[in-house]
Amino acid sequence: MKPSLALxxxxxxxxxxxxxxxxxxxxxxxxxxxxLHAPNGRYAAKGWADRIVLSPAADxxxxxxxxxxxxxxxxxxxxxxxxEIDGPLLGYAAVTVQGDTHPIENENGQAHYHQVRFNDLxxxxxxxxxxxxxxxxxxxxxxxxxxxxFAPFRFVxxxxxxxxxxxxxxxxxxxxxxxxxxxxxxxxxGDLVAQREVKVHDDEWGEWTEAGGRAFAMTPQIPAxxxxxxxxxxxxxxxxxxxxxxxxxxxxxxPDNGADKARDTTYFVDYQGVRFIVLDGTAAxxxxxxxxxxAWLDNVLATSPAxxxxxxxxxxxxxCARPDDTEELKAAWKPIFDARNIxxxxxxxxxxxxxxxxxxxxEASRANSDEGLPxxxxxxxxxxxxxxxxxxxxxxxxxxxxxxxxxxxxxxxxEEGRLEFRAYTATGRLYDAFTxxxxxxxRNRLVxxxxxxxxxxxxxxxxGPDDRPCTAEIKD
Numbered sequence: 001m002k003p004s005l006a007l008x009x010x011x012x013x014x015x016x017x018x019x020x021x022x023x024x025x026x027x028x029x030x031x032x033x034x035x036l037h038a039p040n041g042r043y044a045a046k047g048w049a050d051r052i053v054l055s056p057a058a059d060x061x062x063x064x065x066x067x068x069x070x071x072x073x074x075x076x077x078x079x080x081x082x083x084e085i086d087g088p089l090l091g092y093a094a095v096t097v098q099g100d101t102h103p104i105e106n107e108n109g110q111a112h113y114h115q116v117r118f119n120d121l122x123x124x125x126x127x128x129x130x131x132x133x134x135x136x137x138x139x140x141x142x143x144x145x146x147x148x149x150f151a152p153f154r155f156v157x158x159x160x161x162x163x164x165x166x167x168x169x170x171x172x173x174x175x176x177x178x179x180x181x182x183x184x185x186x187x188x189x190g191d192l193v194a195q196r197e198v199k200v201h202d203d204e205w206g207e208w209t210e211a212g213g214r215a216f217a218m219t220p221q222i223p224a225x226x227x228x229x230x231x232x233x234x235x236x237x238x239x240x241x242x243x244x245x246x247x248x249x250x251x252x253x254x255p256d257n258g259a260d261k262a263r264d265t266t267y268f269v270d271y272q273g274v275r276f277i278v279l280d281g282t283a284a285x286x287x288x289x290x291x292x293x294x295a296w297l298d299n300v301l302a303t304s305p306a307x308x309x310x311x312x313x314x315x316x317x318x319x320c321a322r323p324d325d326t327e328e329l330k331a332a333w334k335p336i337f338d339a340r341n342i343x344x345x346x347x348x349x350x351x352x353x354x355x356x357x358x359x360x361x362x363e364a365s366r367a368n369s370d371e372g373l374p375x376x377x378x379x380x381x382x383x384x385x386x387x388x389x390x391x392x393x394x395x396x397x398x399x400x401x402x403x404x405x406x407x408x409x410x411x412x413x414x415e416e417g418r419l420e421f422r423a424y425t426a427t428g429r430l431y432d433a434f435t436x437x438x439x440x441x442x443r444n445r446l447v448x449x450x451x452x453x454x455x456x457x458x459x460x461x462x463x464g465p466d467d468r469p470c471t472a473e474i475k476d
Contacts (some may be wrong), residue, residue, distance in 0.1 A: 043206030045071040045111035047135030051209040051251065052217035056185065058255035060146035060271040061123035064220060065253035066131060067115045073134035077101045077114035080137075084126040090140045091130075102250050107200040113250035123148040141217045146184070150273030150307055150416055153184040157312075157410040159348040159382035160191035161211070162228060165204060168386040169407075170211035172426045176409035177215045179428060183411075185271060186212075186219055189348035189382070190226025190281075190314030195245060201231075205247050223252055225265040226314040226348060227282045242286050259296035261289035268300050274414055275306035281315035281349075285328050294332045301340035307438070308419060309342045316347040316381045320354025320402055321389035322475045337377045341442060343419060344412075345379045351389040352472070353403040353423065354381045355432055357446055362400045366448065374443035378436065382408050382423065390459065390472035400448075401432040403457040404472045405464045422449075429454045 049068045057063025066079060077099035082090060099116035114131065121127065124147040128140040146153075156176045161169040177183065193204035209216060230242040249264045258266030258278075265280040277300055283289035301309055315326045317334055337345060356379045358365035368375055388405050395402045407426040412419065416438075423432040433449035459470035 041108060043203045044108040045069055047071055047073060047133055049131045049133040049138045051113075051205065052131060052138060052141070052214070053209065053212075053251060054141075054143055054217050054220050055253050056146070056220040056222065056255075056269045056271060057117070057119070058257050058267070058269055060220065060269055061148045062121050062145065063117065063119050064121065064127075064143065064145065065115060065117040066129065066217070067113060067251055067253045068131045068133075068138070069111055069113050069250075070133040072103070072110050072112050074112055074114070074132060075101065076132075077116050078132040079116040079118075079129055080132075081118050081127055081129040083122075084128045084142055090128050099253075104246055104250060106202040106246070108202045108206075115250075115253040117253060121145050124151075139214075141214065143218050143220070146271045152413070152415045153272050154180060154182070154411060154413050155185040155187060156180050156183045157187045157189070157346050157380075157382065157412060158384045159189050159408070160226065160351060160387070161188075161208060161385040162191040162194045162226075162387055163198070164386040165193065165207040166211055169384050170207075172384045172407045172409050173211050174213075174215075175426060175428060176411070176424075177212075177219070179409075179424065180411050183219060185276075186216075186221050187276070187312050187346060188221065188223040189312055189346055190224045191228040191348055192223060192226070193228060193247075195228045195230075196232060201245065201247070205251060209251075221252070222269060222276055222278065222312065223254075224278045224312045224314055224348075225280050225282065229265075230282055230286075242282065259289065259293040261287075261292035266293060266296065270306060272414070273307040273416070275300070275304045275309045277301070277309065277311045279311060279313035279333070281313050281326065281329055284332070285315065285326075290328065290332050294336065297333060298336050298340070301336065301342060307416060308344075308414060309340070310344040310346065311337070311342055312346045314347060315349045316354075316379065317345060318354070318356040318359075318379050318381075318398065319350050319392060320352040320381050320395060320399060321350040321392055321404075323392055341444075342377045343436060343444060344421070345377050346410075347379065347381045348383065350381045350475075351383045351385075351387050352381065352391055352395075353383065353401070353406060353408055353431070354391075354395065354399040355379070355401045355423075355434075356399050357434070361398045363397070365400050365446070369446045369448050372445050374439070374441070375436070375446040376444075378421075378434070378446065380410070380421075380423075382410060384409065388472040390470075390474040392475070400434075401453075401456075403431060405459055405466070405470055406431070406457045425454060425457075431457075 080094040082094040457465040464470035
C-alpha cells in the first residue's frame with residue numbers, strides 16, 4: 001500500500017528537522033551512525049538479491065560459497081545449484097542448499113545478508129547457481145571448480161580500492177577482469193572500502209560490489225582485510241581500539257581454517273597446486289593476534305602440499321611510501337617466509353607501487369638475477385583506487401621497480417615450473433614484469449623481463465606524471 005501524502009509530509013518534516021539533544025547518559029562506545037538514507041535509496045536493500053560475491057572453499061576443487069544481500073522480507077538463506085548444461089533447463093536437476101542469514105542495520109536501514117556453502121562438488125566442473133530473494137531468484141550464475149592437483153591458471157591481484165570506488169577504482173577492476181581473460185581468482189590486498197572517511201560505510205560496500213558486478217559472483221574472490229575494514233572503537237576505560245566492521249563476515253563466506261585469534265579474517269585456499277594464505281596485519285599489530293597468526297602461518301606453510309605458496313595481507317613488510325617498514329610484521333613473519341621459501345607476498349596499504357625482490361635492495365636483486373642465484377620471497381605493494389601516497393626516500397634503491405600517482409592491476413600466470421608476474425597501469429601499459437623459475441632444489445631464480453616497460457612514473461614536485469598535478473601525499 002502506498003504511503004499517504006500526509007505520511008510523506010511528516011517524513012519530510014522529520015528529515016528536515018535538526019537532531020533533538022539527547023538526555024545525558026553513559027557514553028556510547030562507538031561512533032553514532034549517520035542519519036538514515038531515503039528508504040528507497042540507491043544502496044538500500046530491495047526485494048531482489050544484490051552484492052553477490054563468490055568465494056572458494058579451502059579445497060577449491062570441491063567447494064565454493066556465496067554471500068548476498070536482500071531486504072528483510074527474505075528470511076532464510078536459500079540457493080540452488082546444478083551442473084551447467086548447454087540448454088536452457090538449468091533448474092531441472094538443481095539441488096536446493098540452505099545456509100545462514102545475518103541481519104544488519106546501518107545508514108541504509110535494515111537488511112539481511114545470506115551465506116550458502118556448496119560442498120562435495122566435482123573438480124574441474126562447470127556449475128550454475130542462483131540465490132533467492134523475496135521478489136525473485138537471481139539469474140543463474142556460472143563458475144568452474146578448480147582442477148584436482150596442479151594445472152596452469154591465471155589470477156588477478158589488486159591493491160587498495162578504498163576511495164572513489166565506483167567513480168575511479170571501478171575502471172581498473174573492470175579493465176583487469178577484461179584483460180585477464182579467463183582469470184581463475186581475484187585477490188584483494190585489503191582496504192576494499194574507506195570506512196570512517198567521506199562516504200557512509202554501507203554505500204561503500206554497495207560501490208565495491210557494483211564495481212566488480214557479476215564478475216565477483218562468477219569468479220571466486222580472495223580478500224584480505226585492511227585497517228579500513230575495521231571501525232574505531234572506544235573501550236570502557238576510554239582507550240582507543242578497533243572492531244572488525246559488521247560487513248566483512250557477512251559479505252564474504254570464507255573458509256573457516258584461520259588462526260585462532262583472527263578466525264574471521266585469516267584463512268588459506270588450495271587452488272590447482274597453489275596455496276593462498278591470507279593474513280590480518282591489523283589484528284596482529286593492534287589486537288594481540290600476532291603470536292596466533294605467526295604460529296598458524298608457520299604450520300600452514302610447513303604442511304603445504306602446494307608447488308607454489310603465496311601470502312596476501314595489507315600492511316607491507318617493505319614499504320614504498322612510509323618512512324619505516326612494518327617492523328612488527330617484518331620481525332614476526334619474514335623469518336618464516338624465508339625459512340619456508342614462500343614465493344610471493346602481495347600487499348597494499350601504501351598507495352604506491354613497489355617490488356622488493358631482495359632485502360638488500362634493487363642492485364643485489366639484479367646481481368642475483370644476472371648470476372642465476374636462488375631468490376627469496378618477492379614482495380609487492382600495489383594500489384587500485386584514487387588515493388595516492390608519495391614514494392619514500394628508499395624508492396630509488398630498495399625496490400627494483402616503483403611508481404607513484406599510478407593505479408595498477410596485476411596478472412599472474414602460474415605454471416608448474418614458472419610463475420610470471422605482470423603489473424599494468426590503468427590504461428593497460430606494462431609497468432613491471434618478472435618470472436620466477438622453480439629449480440629442482442625448490443628455490444626460485446628470478447628473471448627480469450626483457451619486454452619494454454613504461455618509463456618510471458614519479459612526481460616532479462607539484463607536477464604529476466600525467467601532465468596534471470601530483471596528488472601523492474607524503475607519509476611521515
